Amino acid sequence: MPLPDEPRPLRVLFLDHTAQLGGGEIALLNLVRNLDRNLVHPVVVLWANGPLVDRIAPHAETYVVPLSEAVGKAAKDRLGWKSLLHCKAALLAAGHVFKMALLAKRLRVDLVHTNSLKADIIGGLAGSLARIPVIWHVRDRIDAEYLPAPVVAMFRRLCAVLPDYVIANSHATMATLQDARSQTSDAFRGRARTVHDGCEVNPLPSPQLPVATGARIGIIGRISPWKGQHIFLEAVALLRPLYPTVQFEIIGAPLFSERSYDAHLRTLCEQLDLSDTVQFAGFVENVAERIERLDIVVHASTIGEPFGQVIIEAMAAQKPVVATNGGGVPEILEDGVAGLLVPMGDAASLANALGFLLANPQVAASMGREGRQRVLARFTIARTARMVESVYRDVLDSRRPVSGQLFPARGSVKL
Numbered sequence: 001m002p003l004p005d006e007p008r009p010l011r012v013l014f015l016d017h018t019a020q021l022g023g024g025e026i027a028l029l030n031l032v033r034n035l036d037r038n039l040v041h042p043v044v045v046l047w048a049n050g051p052l053v054d055r056i057a058p059h060a061e062t063y064v065v066p067l068s069e070a071v072g073k074a075a076k077d078r079l080g081w082k083s084l085l086h087c088k089a090a091l092l093a094a095g096h097v098f099k100m101a102l103l104a105k106r107l108r109v110d111l112v113h114t115n116s117l118k119a120d121i122i123g124g125l126a127g128s129l130a131r132i133p134v135i136w137h138v139r140d141r142i143d144a145e146y147l148p149a150p151v152v153a154m155f156r157r158l159c160a161v162l163p164d165y166v167i168a169n170s171h172a173t174m175a176t177l178q179d180a181r182s183q184t185s186d187a188f189r190g191r192a193r194t195v196h197d198g199c200e201v202n203p204l205p206s207p208q209l210p211v212a213t214g215a216r217i218g219i220i221g222r223i224s225p226w227k228g229q230h231i232f233l234e235a236v237a238l239l240r241p242l243y244p245t246v247q248f249e250i251i252g253a254p255l256f257s258e259r260s261y262d263a264h265l266r267t268l269c270e271q272l273d274l275s276d277t278v279q280f281a282g283f284v285e286n287v288a289e290r291i292e293r294l295d296i297v298v299h300a301s302t303i304g305e306p307f308g309q310v311i312i313e314a315m316a317a318q319k320p321v322v323a324t325n326g327g328g329v330p331e332i333l334e335d336g337v338a339g340l341l342v343p344m345g346d347a348a349s350l351a352n353a354l355g356f357l358l359a360n361p362q363v364a365a366s367m368g369r370e371g372r373q374r375v376l377a378r379f380t381i382a383r384t385a386r387m388v389e390s391v392y393r394d395v396l397d398s399r400r401p402v403s404g405q406l407f408p409a410r411g412s413v414k415l
Contacts (some may be wrong), residue, residue, distance in 0.1 A: 009041040010392055013109040013132075014060070015100065017067060017118035019050025020255055021283075022222060023309050024139040027169070027197045028052075028115045033059045034198075034385040040392065043107055045100070047119075065099065067118075068092040093122060100126035111392055113137060114163075117155065124162035133395050136163040141306045141327060142176040152176075165395050166192040167388065169307040170328025193391060196331070197307055198384035201316045201376055205292065211320070211357055211364040215295035218249035220287060220310045223262045227252075228300030228324065230268060234347035235300075235354065237272040243358055246277070251290055253283035291317045296357055296364065299323035302345045308332050312379045315339075315371030320364040322353045332379065338371030 012035075016028060029052065032042045042060035046053060047067035056062055100123060104112060112134045114123035120136045127134035140146060142155045159166060159177050168174035174194050219232045229250055236248050254262040269278050284290045287310070291297060297314035299305070304327025311332050314321050321339035323329050335341040340356070342349040357364040 009037065009039055010111060010396070011041050011043055011107065011109040012111045012113050012392065013104055013107060014042060014044045014113050014115060015047075015119040015123040016044075016052075016115040017047045017122075018116065019046045019048050019052040019064070021051050021055070022255060023307075024116055025052050027139065027309060029056050029059075030197070030199065030381050031385060031388060032056060034381045036385070036389060039389055043109055045103065047096070063103075065096075065103065067096055067122075097122050097125045097129065101129040104130045104132055111135060111395065115139070120155070120163070121158065124158065128162065133164040133399060134162065135165045135167060135391065135395060137167045137169070138173055138177065139169045139306055141173050141304055143304070145303050146176075146306075164191065164399075165391060167391060168192070168194050169197050170194060170331055172304060172328040172331065173306045193387075195384060195387045195391070196328075196379055197309055197312070198379050198381035199309070199313045199316050199375065200288075200381055201372070202288065204318060204372075211295045211361040214245040214247075215243075215358060216247045216249065216293060217296045217298060217354060218251050218281075218290070218294040219298040219300055220251040220291070220314075221299075222258075223250075223252050223254040223265065224258050225261050226301060226303050228302045228345070229265050231300045231302065231345060231347050231350060232298055233265065233268050233272060233274060233278065235350040236274055236278060238348060238351035239354055239358075240274065240277060242355060244277075246358065248274075248278045249281050249290075249294070250278065251281040251284055251287075287313060288317065291319060294319060296354060297321050298350070298354070299329065300350060301326065301329075303327070304344075305329050312375050315368075316375040316379075318368040318372040320357055320367040321371065322350060322357070324350075332374075333371075334374075337367065338374055339367050 014028060014032065016025060018025065032044065035042055044056055044060045044062045046064050049064055053062065053064060104126060109132060112123050112127040112132050114120045114134065115137050117140055124134050124136065136159065142152055144152055156177060166177065168177065171194050174192065177192070219229060221227050223229060232250065239246065250265065266280065269275055281290070291314055297310070297319045299308060299311055299321065301324050307328045308323065311321055311323055311329065315338055321333060323333050323339060323341055324344040325341035326344050330341065333339050333341060340353040342353050
């Protein structure tokens with residue numbers, strides 16, 4: 001039987017409004033899988049059913065507590081003050097706040113860790129009500145190019161008062177919260193930290209060959225206008241006359257209300273006469289396996305990406321990457337070293353960069369090797385998990401006397 005003062009694992013309640021496999025949800029899954037169970041006991045509460053439930057349940061105590069569709073399916077660009085003050089939506093959201101506060105108490109959690117914008121608001125209020133520390137994990141750039149101005153204003157204000165601590169997935173994401181931080185007292189300083197997402201780094205298969213003229217190039221991610229699949233198709237149209245044997249893939253599926261964009265892409269593909277060279281792969285269960293089949297990976301977002309999970313996954317697989325230069329991407333990819341950065345929304349520049357790699361296979365192979373080494377040094381999921389654990393320790397150490405610590409002593413957690 002453990003001694004009364006022996007540190008026990010923290011019970012951390014993770015909240016997310018969706019169970020679809022978006023980028024933030026995949027990052028949550030990776031984090032939960034890699035937390036040290038001697039330090040953290042993860043409890044995941046999702047507010048909808050979906051594929052994440054079955055994926056995360058083997059790794060955490062998992063519950064589904066449905067959120068009203070009127071709140072849960074509201075688009076991020078409709079989360080301003082007016083929508084929150086709408087009578088019905090406000091009542092439904094308030095009910096879920098009380099439900100989460102009671103659940104957190106019943107589950108006897110030590111921390112609340114929110115993983116999405118809706119979870120930030122509802123989970124933040126619930127944690128305050130239950131008097132449990134709240135950590136916001138901000139995975140969206142709170143900026144007018146990504147969200148409408150009323151939403152930006154609301155989140156920046158709430159960020160200043162609601163969470164006990166803020167984790168941002170990139171320095172670019174953190175920078176979008178600076179306005180909120182500057183309006184707070186000195187007490188907010190030291191309560192925010194950038195923790196880059198990480199990925200598993202698997203052993204490489206048989207020796208990889210340099211990119212050849214019969215290469216396969218793919219773009220991976222949710223089918224969405226700002227992900228830039230239309231720019232990818234326009235670049236393919238420019239490349240095809242020069243590299244007729246190269247094959248291209250669009251890997252991913254639309255979420256939420258973006259099926260019309262998926263239909264637009266398929267029409268555009270036909271209009272550009274690319275049907276025989278571009279494959280729409282749809283949703284794939286094993287992204288790492290699909291990346292392995294590619295020679296070059298493309299990221300084509302038309303606005304600044306908060307981070308870029310697929311970029312580090314491609315780099316870990318030793319694939320050269322061509323990515324758009326915005327948001328958190330330059331923090332991951334150094335131009336000309338592990339890949340190439342191009343302007344956002346510029347199909348010609350994307351085509352030129354891909355053409356350069358196809359024409360210089362040895363350079364492409366060298367970039368792939370450099371990328372893998374960069375991931376090993378900076379972007380492993382183990383490193384991410386250790387940094388998040390250190391945030392948990394700091395939050396609780398700041399709220400409890402030393403004799404009441406749940407975490408081991410500061411020196412026992414290695415980053």
